[in-house]
Amino acid sequence: MTKALILTVRGWWESQPEQPPVAKVFLTVGQFTCVEPAGLQFAFEVQTQGTFLDGAELVIQETPLIAFCHPCQAEYRPEIGLRYGCPTCQGPMEDIRSGRELKIERVEYANTPASVP
Amino acid sequence: MHQSTDTAIGLNLLHANQAGADHNRAHFDEWGITCLNVMSSPGAGKTALLEKTLAALSPTLRIAVIEGDMTTELDADRLRQYGVPVIAINTGRSCHLDSRMVAGGIHTLAHEHNPAELDLVVVENVGNLVCPAEFEVGEHAKVALLSVTEGEDKPLKYPVMFREADVLLITKIDLAPYLDVNLAHIEANARQVNPHVTIIPVSAKTGEGLDVWYQWVTSTVRQPLPIAAVH
Numbered sequence A: 001m002t003k004a005l006i007l008t009v010r011g012w013w014e015s016q017p018e019q020p021p022v023a024k025v026f027l028t029v030g031q032f033t034c035v036e037p038a039g040l041q042f043a044f045e046v047q048t049q050g051t052f053l054d055g056a057e058l059v060i061q062e063t064p065l066i067a068f069c070h071p072c073q074a075e076y077r078p079e080i081g082l083r084y085g086c087p088t089c090q091g092p093m094e095d096i097r098s099g100r101e102l103k104i105e106r107v108e109y110a111n112t113p114a115s116v117p
Numbered sequence B: 001m002h003q004s005t006d007t008a009i010g011l012n013l014l015h016a017n018q019a020g021a022d023h024n025r026a027h028f029d030e031w032g033i034t035c036l037n038v039m040s041s042p043g044a045g046k047t048a049l050l051e052k053t054l055a056a057l058s059p060t061l062r063i064a065v066i067e068g069d070m071t072t073e074l075d076a077d078r079l080r081q082y083g084v085p086v087i088a089i090n091t092g093r094s095c096h097l098d099s100r101m102v103a104g105g106i107h108t109l110a111h112e113h114n115p116a117e118l119d120l121v122v123v124e125n126v127g128n129l130v131c132p133a134e135f136e137v138g139e140h141a142k143v144a145l146l147s148v149t150e151g152e153d154k155p156l157k158y159p160v161m162f163r164e165a166d167v168l169l170i171t172k173i174d175l176a177p178y179l180d181v182n183l184a185h186i187e188a189n190a191r192q193v194n195p196h197v198t199i200i201p202v203s204a205k206t207g208e209g210l211d212v213w214y215q216w217v218t219s220t221v222r223q224p225l226p227i228a229a230v231h
């Protein structure tokens, strides 16, 4: 996943008109994904060494798993690892409203001297 | 004077992989091939299932296998006995296949065989219940395997793969009588996270349930595929 992240950021960065150094990368990561934030943070630090992202900080915002039950017309929070069905009617987890996000929101460039006009 | 700039990206973390997967799928569609991505934990019985499937279906369907064995050609050699093209991808230490690795396999396949003459490409993913679920490789359907020896709670503990699966094979059911395991509990747990998944209990050893699996494969292959242009 770290490699996939770096590949995507690199593809985006290289397509930019200018390539200033990146200071921070902001992610939104859902709880219902295979990404474990601490593990990703560590792997990112290791795997970006010597690349264009060397030293860049990874800032991860987690989003909770929220499901929507149609019979009850209500949102609920499944208990990951234990129970995913609706606590009211025991129906299965049909729609996921939040928790599947794997998004690179934005980057913050390093402080760079303003270009001289 | 110093300034700090923020720039919105708004891309999926897997954007680069997804682009590759879409490209692979466009190739498959162009050739009229259905691609299945077979995933499970290590040793759940992917290769054993493929051996049976090749023996039963390769007379009627033209099948090739892309084998994501971690480091050896062992699984690929087991499958080559059935006289079908088997492309082994050396995934090194990667814990899942990604679309780029599979693209390499597709290019080898296209180079050594005539892909337009194939009906079905089965990708055996690296044994892992976590990561492969997030990495599309260009498949038309995801096949998950869970063996009865792994325990009833695995769909709850590794929900993403079971959520994403189109079909779930509960494997090694010949062993169920020797274990403290209830097939109905496995199915109920899988349906909590994926109410619409097709569940097929099978044994590659005794052959039980395999005819249902073969029917699923055959009907999936026969479905007309979306027409997409290769970009």
Ligand SMILES: Nc1nc2c(ncn2[C@@H]2O[C@H](COP(=O)(O)OP(=O)(O)OP(=O)(O)O)[C@@H](O)[C@H]2O)c(=O)[nH]1
Residues within 6 Å of the ligand: B040, B041, B042, B043, B044, B045, B046, B047, B048, B049, B075, B126, B127, B171, B172, B173, B174, B175, B202, B203, B204, B205, B206
């Ligand atoms: N009893 C029984 N054993 C099985 C069955 N299917 C597979 N096995 C055994 O389970 C072990 C693992 O099977 P494989 O087919 O190699 O599993 P795999 O998922 O391909 O394994 P990796 O590719 O290493 O992840 C082997 O010893 C098989 O003989 C089955 O239906 N019943």
Ligand SMILES: [Mg+2]
Residues within 6 Å of the ligand: B046, B047, B048, B075, B124
């Ligand atoms: Mg195998």
Ligand SMILES: [Zn+2]
Residues within 6 Å of the ligand: A069, A070, A071, A072, A073, A086, A087, A088, A089, A090, A091
């Ligand atoms: Zn409900």
